[in-house]
Amino acid sequence: MAKDKKINEQKNEKSKLEKELFYEQKSAWDELHEEKKQADKLSKEYREFLDNYKTEREIVEYAQKIAKKNGFVDIKDATPSTKKIYATNHSKNIVLIELTNSPLEEGMRIIGTHIDSLRLDLKMSPVYETNPFLMINLHYYGGIKKYHWLNTPLAMHGVVFNNKGEKIEITIGEKEDEPVFVISDLLPHLEGSEGREKLARDIIKGEELDAIGATIPIEDKKIKERIKATFLKIMNDKYKITERDFASAELSLYPAVKSREVGIDRGMIGAPAHDDRICSYLGLEALLKSDSKKAKLLLWVDKEEIGSKGNTSMESTFLENTIEKIIALRKEKTTAKEVLQNSKAISGDVTSGFDPKFADKMDPTNMNKPGYGVAVEKYTGAGGKSYGSDANAEYISWIRMMLQDAKIPWQHGELGKVDQGGGGTIAYILAKYNMNIVDMGTPVLAMHSPFEIVSKIDLYATYKAYKAFYERK
Ligand code: MN
Ligand code: MN
Numbered sequence: 001m002a003k004d005k006k007i008n009e010q011k012n013e014k015s016k017l018e019k020e021l022f023y024e025q026k027s028a029w030d031e032l033h034e035e036k037k038q039a040d041k042l043s044k045e046y047r048e049f050l051d052n053y054k055t056e057r058e059i060v061e062y063a064q065k066i067a068k069k070n071g072f073v074d075i076k077d078a079t080p081s082t083k084k085i086y087a088t089n090h091s092k093n094i095v096l097i098e099l100t101n102s103p104l105e106e107g108m109r110i111i112g113t114h115i116d117s118l119r120l121d122l123k124m125s126p127v128y129e130t131n132p133f134l135m136i137n138l139h140y141y142g143g144i145k146k147y148h149w150l151n152t153p154l155a156m157h158g159v160v161f162n163n164k165g166e167k168i169e170i171t172i173g174e175k176e177d178e179p180v181f182v183i184s185d186l187l188p189h190l191e192g193s194e195g196r197e198k199l200a201r202d203i204i205k206g207e208e209l210d211a212i213g214a215t216i217p218i219e220d221k222k223i224k225e226r227i228k229a230t231f232l233k234i235m236n237d238k239y240k241i242t243e244r245d246f247a248s249a250e251l252s253l254y255p256a257v258k259s260r261e262v263g264i265d266r267g268m269i270g271a272p273a274h275d276d277r278i279c280s281y282l283g284l285e286a287l288l289k290s291d292s293k294k295a296k297l298l299l300w301v302d303k304e305e306i307g308s309k310g311n312t313s314m315e316s317t318f319l320e321n322t323i324e325k326i327i328a329l330r331k332e333k334t335t336a337k338e339v340l341q342n343s344k345a346i347s348g349d350v351t352s353g354f355d356p357k358f359a360d361k362m363d364p365t366n367m368n369k370p371g372y373g374v375a376v377e378k379y380t381g382a383g384g385k386s387y388g389s390d391a392n393a394e395y396i397s398w399i400r401m402m403l404q405d406a407k408i409p410w411q412h413g414e415l416g417k418v419d420q421g422g423g424g425t426i427a428y429i430l431a432k433y434n435m436n437i438v439d440m441g442t443p444v445l446a447m448h449s450p451f452e453i454v455s456k457i458d459l460y461a462t463y464k465a466y467k468a469f470y471e472r473k
Contacts, residue, residue, distance in 0.1 A: 028373040028409035028457040029267075039460035042285070043269055046459060047259040049281050050271045054254045055157045056092035056302045056312070059115045059277070063094045063284060063300065070288055072096060075322065080330050087322045092116075092302040093312040095322050096287060099295050104327060105334040107342030108295040109470050110435070111287070112314065112426050113280040113349060114304030117273035118142045118448050120149065120183075120209060122158075122251040127213065127243065129228040134214035136181060138253065140206060142305030143423075147203040148449045149255075153180035154211055158251035160241050168239050173256045180256045181211040211253060255450035262453055268370065269459070274452045276304070278459060279348030279441045279466075286466035296470050297343075304349075304426055314426040340433035344395075346440045346469055347427035348462075351375045352415050353443030353454075366414045368443040370455040373409030374465040376400075377439040380415060382422020389428035391438035399438055399469075406468035409461050411443075440465060 018024075032039065053062045067086045075087040086096045092115075097108070120138040128135055140146065155173030162168060173180040185204070186195065217226035218233060235241055259271035280300050287298045303313035310316070323336035353370040354362055368375040378396055381388025403410045415423055431437050442462045445453040 025369070025372055025411060026409065027371055028455075028461050029371055031373070031407075031409040032457055032460065035460065036457075039456050040266075042460055042463060043456045045285075046278070046281050047269060047271070050259045050269075050273075050277060053277075054117070054119075054155075054273070055250075055252065056115050057159065057250075058157070059280070059300065060088055060091055060094045063096070064088065066284065066288070067094075067096055072098075075325060078326075078329060082329075085326065087318075087325075089316065089318040090312050093316065093318055094300050095319060096284070096298045097295070097322075097326065098287065098292070098297075099326070099330075100293065102295065103334070104295065104323075104330065104332050104339045105342060106295070107339060107344065107435075108297045109292065109472075110297045110299065110340075110343050110345035110430070110437075111279075111283040111348050111466055111469070112299040112301065112345060112430055113283050113347075114276045114302065114314075114426060115280050115300045116142075116302045116305050117254075117275060117277065118144050118305060120154065120211070120253040122156075122246065122249070122253070124247045124249075125243075126246050126251070127228055127231055129225040132215060132227070133212050134227040134231040136211045136213040136253070138209050138211060140209055141252065142448065144448055145200060146206065146209055147185070147200060149209065150183050150185035150204060152450045153182060153256040154253035155180055155256035156251060157254055158249060160239065160245050160249040160251065162241055162245050162248075168241060170239060170251065181213060181253055183209055183211045257450060267457070268453050268455050270451050270453045272450050272452065274442070274444050274454050275350045275447055276348070276441070278350060278444075278454060279462065282442075282459065282463040283348050283466055285463055286470055290467045290470035292470045293473065294470070301426060308426060308429055314429040337433060340430075340435055343433075343435045344398075344469075345430055345435050345437040346466065347389075347425045347430065347437055348466065349425040349427075349439060349441045350444040350447060350454075351377055351380075351413070351439070351441055352447060353445045353458075355445055361416050361420055363414060363417050366412075367416075368411050368413040370443050370445060370453070371457055372411045372443075373458060373461040374403075374411075374440060375443050375458075376403075376410055376412045377414065378412070380422065380424050380427065380439055382424075383419055386422075387424040387428060389431040389437060389439075391427075392436065395436040395438060398436075399440070402468055402472045403465060406464065408464045408468060409457075410465065 053059045072084040072086045123137045126137045160168045214231040218229040255272040262268040262270045301314045303310045308314045320336045354367045379388030379390040
């Protein structure tokens, strides 16, 4: 007995030291077990958003609707005393700002996320007939594993401007009774040994990623390309457009896949494009629900997935111009650059979640696990931190205390092993303004596939983190 007691004491002593010194990752499900209901409720609301808003234009429209409902005013109608302002940029980029009575020079709390996502864009000449099909000619958008997109039902979304310059909105394939499009793969029977040995990148080439658009020849046998005629006739009957109109259009094929709960315990959500609709949605929820003494800003940008180039991307001067307008409106003596420099920011974007099947791609002591809370990444990038903005330790410390005080489960990791690959976010572009910024978001499995997966509790932890960020003194 006495001996046993001594061993136990030794054990306790050791665990006490461990407790004191070791960092132990804890399941966010345990940490937030009293808030499971809230996590479930938020997940449900998020899924509504996921299933209904896919293109940047649709998402910006959603934000505008929500903003107006919550008392935000279009910057065009704002007065010097307006506190809640929003501004849009080319219908694909939006900023929401909630001001206080304090001078803008004190800076703001900024969350920046991206609303563009992986998809297949129609080319300017998107239709050609190749017997026995009318094919839709596509150019993929962003970094995809091309074979992921085979045999997946695809819905068409976007806008077309006709020869009179009128805008026509198109959505085909989201409703149960609407047709979808598909890129069919080769059957395994005909793969052959050469096919089985193909590298993943050769399974289907970028130029081969074209979808079946129609199959029934039009009745008029004098027409040479009768299936193409069928396709164009249906589009013309429905939308009054002709072949040339596709040149002045933004049409894309998105997975026609609704979000679903994953696992028998319903702990996760599977859907296309959590990246980065999840952080965008949670940023907006946090902005609306937070009670803050600080000026708050939420920015949703486009084109992150193709390197943040273009007039609706993070590299656009839209944010700076909008802040300049507000400074002029309030007749304050500062500049947008000054305001941004004095701000604190979060680049809200997803990161890779640990997947035991691919454990060798990750560093076991520096990775983010689904179900373990919001992920904080000091830097992103690839090959020696290239294109990562590498946040200051001082700022990480500030973020850490914020999370600690608000009792939010958080983890820190890297996207993958050193030199395994990598990825970037908008953080380094906002960092140009000399503000403090760090990447913080939700871990995702199967990122950039047509069915990405997130944990409900990580979604909830991310929301709580964004809210705490806006509210922190
Ligand atoms: Mn992203
Ligand atoms: Mn991405």
